[in-house]
Amino acid sequence: MDSKPDYLLLYRYQEARRRLAACADELAGWEGKRVLADLEKQVQTVQEAVAAIRTECARLKTENRQLEGECRDYEVQLRDLEATLYSGKIAAPKELEQLQRRIAEYQTAKAAREEKLLDQLYMLETKERELAEAQEQAGALQSKLAAAAEEVARRVNSLRKNCAELQKEVEDLERALPESLLGFYQRSAKALKGIVVVPIKGKTCGFCHMILPPAVLEQVKKGGTGVTLCENCGRGLFEE
Numbered sequence: 117m118d119s120k121p122d123y124l125l126l127y128r129y130q131e132a133r134r135r136l137a138a139c140a141d142e143l144a145g146w147e148g149k150r151v152l153a154d155l156e157k158q159v160q161t162v163q164e165a166v167a168a169i170r171t172e173c174a175r176l177k178t179e180n181r182q183l184e185g186e187c188r189d190y191e192v193q194l195r196d197l198e199a200t201l202y203s204g205k206i207a208a209p210k211e212l213e214q215l216q217r218r219i220a221e222y223q224t225a226k227a228a229r230e231e232k233l234l235d236q237l238y239m240l241e242t243k244e245r246e247l248a249e250a251q252e253q254a255g256a257l258q259s260k261l262a263a264a265a266e267e268v269a270r271r272v273n274s275l276r277k278n279c280a281e282l283q284k285e286v287e288d289l290e291r292a293l294p295e296s297l298l299g300f301y302q303r304s305a306k307a308l309k310g311i312v313v314v315p316i317k318g319k320t321c322g323f324c325h326m327i328l329p330p331a332v333l334e335q336v337k338k339g340g341t342g343v344t345l346c347e348n349c350g351r352g353l354f355e356e
């Protein structure tokens with residue numbers, strides 16, 4: 117025969133199971149948090165951008181060094197050519213003309229390289245600014261990711277602990293429950309979505325709030341004939 121404290125025990129068992137299910141749901145939600153995957157993707161994208169800009173900077177520097185070298189070579193050759201020109205050793209007009217043409221060619225070639233070098237120095241400056249910005253962005257995102265990961269880990273740990281405590285509570289209550297009531301719970305739990313017993317609240321069903329007929333209230337008070345059900349929602353009724 118089931119007594120009132122047993123119904124209360126079943127109610128506590130049922131509520132502990134419901135809290136456990138809610139906790140497990142929340143835990144699953146935090147364990148599969150999208151925010152981390154999204155942030156990881158963003159960090160990766162920015163790191164790739166940093167690497168690409170760094171490669172571009174290195175390429176520009178190499179090219180600029182080469183251009184500087186070429187300019188220096190032209191300068192040396194121009195100095196030699198001009199020394200020859202003003203040495204007074206060349207008297208033949210044809211030879212002089214040839215020499216002047218070569219000087220003009222070298223000057224044009226040197227000017228072209230100098231112009232390209234200037235352009236590329238400006239480009240390098242822009243790229244280096246971009247690099248600094250991207251690096252700063254990567255650092256900020258990494259900090260954000262670390263903080264988010266810490267928060268998720270903290271929530272997951274706390275929820276795991278809660279779940280373990282609730283699991284133990286459920287097991288303890290299950291052991292304490294009379295077999296008949298446990299059987300009643302197990303038979304009805306699925307159809308009644310986990311709520312099989314409810315306390316009477318001011319002469320109404322604690323689940324569907326239907327006003328209970330006096331005969332039903334009397335039967336609950338008397339007890340002893342198994343679980344009295346709410347005629348409307350089918351939940352077992354008990355007095356707290």
Ligand SMILES: [Zn+2]
Pocket residue numbers: 321322323324325326346347348349350351
């Ligand atoms: Zn009801």
